[in-house]
Amino acid sequence: MFDADRPIFSSEQDRLNRAVFAKYLARCMLDHHDSESLVVGLYGGWGAGKTSVINLVVEELNFAASNMEDEEKPIILNFSPWSYSGQHQLIYNFYRRLSSALRSVPYLTHSERIIHLLELYASFFTQKPIPKSLRPKQSLWRKLTFKEQEDVYAWESGRDLTQVKAELNELLRRQRHKIIIIIDNISRLYDYEIKQIFQIVKSMGDYENTIYLLAFDKEQVIHAINKIDDSHDGEKYVEKIVQLPFEVPPILQQDLENILADRLEEIILTIPEDAWNTEYWADVFYSSLKFFFQNCRDITRYVNTLNFSYSRLRDVVNPVDFFALTAIEVFMPDVYFGIRDNKDLFTDLMDNVYVLDEEKRAKDRLRCDEILARNKRVPREILLELLLLLFPRLRQIYQPDLPFFHSTTVARKLKRICSPDLFDAYFRLSLQTGQIPESEFKTILALAADDEEFDQVLTRLNQDDRIIKFLDQLDSQVISHIPHEHIHCIVNSLIDNGDLFPQGISGPLSLSTPMRIHRIIHRLLQRINTSEDRFAMLQNAIARASKSLYIIVHELTEQAREHTEEEDTFLPIEFRDVTPEQLNLLRKLAASRIESWAKTGRLSEHPRLLPILFAWLDWGNEENCRHFVEQMTDSDRGLITFLSATLDKPITEAMHQYEKKPEWEEYLKDIEAFIPTKKLEPHAKTLFEDPYFEKLKEREQLGLMIFLDLIKASTSKIIPQTSP
Structure with a gap:
């Protein structure tokens, strides 16, 4: 497969039809007959393919050299300055590489003298001695007469820089070889290093029969030179040095599309056949998306990101979207x-709440225009066309007079991003866990104008594991800005959904979810002027609640703490949310809701059964409560559930540390409050001794064993003993 992020090395790999241009560029250098130094520039931005073109040029140079006599073959040096750092390091390594390239040519005439002069010349700039291996060989007489110096520097030769360069140029001019020096990645260098490269090319290294091929981003180099020189003459400077400029040929749109299709093929194979809509993809791609890609590296960035994210979200998103x-x-x-x-x-999250009138349409257009203005990549109309396809609601804003059909049911079925229920899933990898953007939070609060809409949005937040974050953001100064007419809706929804939320764990530095909900409700109620109105609001919320029960019990228990003098939350009557009489009425209402759950069979399944039973016992008809427990414990499942609820803490402790604690006996009082333990003993023994016991969950088994152990029941099967 074509890798758009790696340069190609041969014309066989050329997918962008640049081999012809590379051949022309190579021939331009080979056909240059003037012996004076020539500088060729290859301009192109990031990802334009400069390195690939250079590799194709080198391929053509080598091919041409294979048909030349040895004395005519070009000497090619591919120098990468990015591998070195520091001004003197750059110069030193350039001459090291050039010297090495010349030494490797067996058919270079006067090679020893040329290399010595080159090293002598370089020493003037590098301030480093000439390597011993590259000094001229001394005659036997000189070796016997003079002691060889450890270090030899250019200034000790008795010749100045001009004389050394003149002799070197004369020897190079006599050669039939062309020295072609290719310097790539210039744009990646520090500003001062970019300037140094141009100084090497024009001043230090402008030798006879030498051709430089420089590849760089022209705009970036000009900016660097302007910055170094503190001027605006960078462009003139570059144009003065580069005698033969070439732009990397632009990539044809069709070539880019073919490469993108090739790179996307592997991802598309992972998409279920019925999930991919070719016509929809064609609409999206050819109207707008294809203009996003300007070079091969754009394709690589895109495909790499898509490859990572789509595999994690493919089951919950529409692939085209x-x-x-x-x-x-x-x-x-x-x-x-x-x-x-x-x-x-x-x-269309809020379209059922607010009518999209002219005023609302104008405000929404301003918001959308601001987002469109952030685009610096493609023309505005292209991006807008894409957004209109992805988000049909925008057509009501930008094309209100054009008829169009959009079905929210179909959008949800196809997992389209325009569906409010699926929108958040598309951004799951870019959001911190549970994060709610400020704009979305405000939108959610605005939905409190409608009971059903707000209830649905809380359900979605709970499904997305963001409800706790929402409660956290709501439990703030935001409460003081909520419109009065929205308060009842928020209270109703919290009371009705509270049991469905993650309950959390109470601690010195944290609040459980029910306590957080109580804080929110209390602060909302405090904005209501009279206790009668506050009472009516709570009464309505409790009467309407169909999905939660424990949150009602918890709320009224916390309300009672304002009425209890022994509690540190005690308040004078004028500061309480409700009066004592109103609190008693709310308790009776709560007890009736509990009885209703009991009659429909839902109560025994509630995970917070015990505090609900105690509330029923304290606030309602004791006889009915005990009768319910008696009936419940007649069944195997009911008895197991009841013991699991009343012995919850001992069971949890036993699972972590298998050790019986004396204080566990206190929990028998919770059982006795509803039904005598002796009445449960025969049934519990039967369950324990039955083979069915082994099929129970660990907590259920522990509940039976702890109960029988605490009441000291005698069983035919031995109860595993725990240390006291």
Whole structure:
């Protein structure tokens, strides 16, 4: 497969039809008959393919050399300055490489003298001695008469720089070889190193029969020279040095499309056949997406990102939508974040709450225009065309007079990004766990104008594991800015959904979810002027709640602490949320809700069964409560559930440390509050001794064993003993 991020090395790998240009460039250098130094420039931006063109040029030079006589073959040096650092290091290594290239040519006439002069010349700049191996060989008489110096420097030769260069140029001029020096990656250097390369080419290394091929990003080099010289003459400087400029041929759009299709093939094979819509992809790609890609490296960046993210989200996203969104993420990150943080703008999240009138349309257009303005990659109309395809709601803003059809049901079925239920999934990898952008948070609060909509959004937040973050953001100064007419909706939804949320763990530095909900409800109620209105609001919320029960018990328990003088939360009556009489009425209402759950069979399945039973016992009809427990424990499943609820703490402790604690006996009182333990003993023994016992879960087995052990029941099967 073609790798768009690696340079090619031969014309056989050429997918962009640049071999012809490379041959022409190589022939231009070989056909240059003037012996004076020539500087050829190869201009191209990042990812334009300069290194690939250079490799094709070298291939052509080597091919041409194979048909030349030895005395005519070009001497090629491919120098990469990026491998070296520091001004003197750059000069030193350039001459080291050049000297090495000349020494490797067996058919170079006067080679020993040329190399010596080159080393002598370089020593003037590097301030380093000439290597012993490259000094001229001394005659036997001189070896006997004079002691060889350890270090030999250029200035000790008795000749100045001009004389050395003149003799070197004369010897090179007589050669039939061309010395072709290729310098790539110039744009990657530090500014002062870029200037140093041009000084080498024009002043130090402008030798006879020498041709330089310099590859760089012209704009970047000009900027670097302007910065170094503190002037605006960088362009003139480059034009003065580069005598024969060439631009890397632009990549044909069709070639880019073919390479992109090749790179995407492996990813597309992982997509279920019925999930890929070729017509929709064609609409997205040919109308807008294809203009995002300007070179091969763009393709590599895009495919690498897509390869990583799509494999993790492919089961929850529409592939075409995700391919398009990934292009926005890679090439226009600011636009991507704008989409992510404005869910209400790009989906119909709030369209059932607010009518999209002219005023609202104008405001939404301003918001969308600001996001479009963040784009510096493609013309505005191209990006807008893409967004109109991805987010049909925008057509109501930008094309209100044009008819179009959009089905929210179909969008949800196809997992389109425009569906509010699926929008967040597309950004799952770019958001911190549980994060809610400020714009989305405000949108959610605005939905409190409608009970059903707000209830649904809390359900979605819970499904996305973001409900705790929402409660955290809500439990702040935000509460003081919530419109009065929205308070009842928030209280209703929290009371109705509270049991469904992760409960959390209470600690010195943290609050459980029920306590966090109580704080929010309390602060909302405090914004209501009279206790009668506060009572009516709680009464309505409890009466309407159908999905939660424990949160009601917890809320009224916390409300009671304002009425208890022994509690540090005790408040005078005028500061309480409700009066004592109102609290008692709310308790009776809660007890009736508990009885309703008991009659429908839902109560026994509740994970917080014990505190709910105690609330029923304290606030409602004791006889009915005990009768429920008696009936519940008649069944095997009911008895196991009841013991698991009443002995929850001993079971948890036993699972972590298999050791019986004396204080466990206190939990028998919780059982006795509802039903005598002696009445449960025969049933519990039967379950323990039955083979069915082995099929129970660990917590259920422990519940039975701890109960029988605490009541000291005698069983035919031995109860595993724990140390006291």
